[in-house]
Amino acid sequence: MDARQQNSNSANSSPLLLLRSLAESGDAPGVLDLLQSGCAPLVADPETGQTALHLAAGRGHSHLVEALIQAGCDVGVQDFVSGFLLKKIWELKK
Numbered sequence: 001m002d003a004r005q006q007n008s009n010s011a012n013s014s015p016l017l018l019l020r021s022l023a024e025s026g027d028a029p030g031v032l033d034l035l036q037s038g039c040a041p042l043v044a045d046p047e048t049g050q051t052a053l054h055l056a057a058g059r060g061h062s063h064l065v066e067a068l069i070q071a072g073c074d075v076g077v078q079d080f081v082s083g084f085l086l087k088k089i090w091e092l093k094k
Contacts, residue, residue: 023052026061049080
């Protein structure tokens with residue numbers, strides 16, 4: 001079973017949960033498949049305020065950060081956990 005299948009099972013196949021999970025793990029093919037199928041990358045986790053972009057940036061997955069920004073993610077979004085703007089998180093990871 002590959003990472004996408006495992007993440008799909010653990011996320012109950014919800015596209016938004018799956019997108020965030022794949023972005024955090026760095027699964028570029030999985031993220032790109034979901035984006036191409038129309039999954040909205042802008043939706044934040046209601047508990048943390050984190051988007052797939054926050055999770056990818058926090059883990060240093062620059063290839064996914066670029067893809068998510070091109071898909072329409074807002075780099076100015078603030079999460080509820082750290083209060084940091086995504087731009088600051090990304091700069092710290094460089």
